[in-house]
Amino acid sequence: MSAVIEVQHLRKSYGDLVAVDDVSFSVEEGEVFGILGPSGSGKSTIVECVKGLRSRDGGDINVLGIDPHQDRAEVTRKLDAQLRAGCSPEQMRLAEALSLYSSFYRDPADWGRLLAALGLAPEDGPDEAAGGAAELSTALPLIGNPQVAVFDELTTELDPRSRQDTWELIESVRASGLTILMVTRFLEEAVRLCDRIALIDQGRIKASGTPAGLADHLRAEHSAGPDLRLLPR
Ligand SMILES: Nc1ncnc2c1ncn2[C@@H]1O[C@H](COP(=O)(O)OP(=O)(O)OP(=O)(O)O)[C@@H](O)[C@H]1O
Structure with missing residues (x-):
């Protein structure tokens, strides 16, 4: 396997606040890598630096051989659209949304x-496909034909049913072999979907590894903290 995304010693401050402090990780081709942490821990700042949407104060980032700060346009072409769940017009039909978004890309x-592929094609043809929040938020980041999909807190705003639906959709994306970087604040979500997880708190990576390895680490380190019942034994 080769690294698709490499982040080394990333540092980013907002004024006096150090939002991301010496963060390093790599995402290998074909894996689902999760950045897991509570609100305000620095997850979005990391992803925005990876996408070239924010400048960094220190460290190196390499996305498929490109520094996103040097060539943001090319990195954007290789990554997905910058979408979060709930930002699509609620009543927009899935096919309309996909058709519209495909027009934004050079090679959709x-x-x-x-x-x-997502199991959403209706018998009456794709024009009849209507999407709820789960379908839209999962399908739209994929319409640009990305080499890496970045799912930034796709399910945070969703109700439990839509969250389950989204997990199933992400599982079908994972089965296609696409490399995925996902950001979540839900331990259960990270454990279910990710091959490897970096646990981040207050801008620093506290632990990383497979869900099972992370569980061992957390059990050794903490008696309280994350709900360890959700971790695999
Ligand atoms: N533009 C900004 N200006 C000042 N502070 C910011 C800015 N963006 C984020 N922060 C602060 O940086 C820290 C990390 O924020 P960030 O959004 O990266 O965390 P997060 O883990 O993605 O949180 P959430 O899950 O709530 O989106 C927080 O303390 C946040 O208040």
Whole structure:
């Protein structure tokens, strides 16, 4: 496996606040890598630096051989659209949304095939596909045919049912072999979907590894803290 994303000693401050402090990780081709942490821990800042949306104060970032700060446009082409759940027009039909978003990209995915791959293609044809929040938030970041999909807190705003639906959709994306960087504040979500997880708190990585390895680490380190019942034994 080779690294698709490499982050080394990333540091970012907002004024006096150190939001990201010496963060290093790599995302290997074909894996689902999760950044797990509570609100305000620095997850979005990391992802925004990876996407080239924010300048960094220190460290190195390499996305498929490109420094996002040097060539943001090219990194944007290789990553997905910057979407969070709930930012799409609520009543927009899934096919309309995919058709519209595909027009933003130079080499978009075939959205009919994307619907089929996600198990969303209706018998009446793709024009009849209507999407709820789960379908829209999962499918739209994929329409640009990314080499790496970045899912930034896709399920935070969703109700439990839509969250479950989104997990199933992400599992179908994972099965396609696409490299995924996902950001979540839900331990259960990270454990279910990720091959490896970096646990971040107050801008620093506290632990990283496979869900099972992370569970061992947390059990050794903490008697309180995350709900360890959600971790695999
Ligand atoms: N533009 C900004 N200006 C000043 N402080 C900021 C800015 N953006 C984020 N912060 C602060 O930096 C810290 C990390 O924020 P960040 O949004 O990266 O965390 P997060 O883990 O993604 O949180 P959430 O899950 O709530 O989005 C927080 O203390 C936040 O208040």
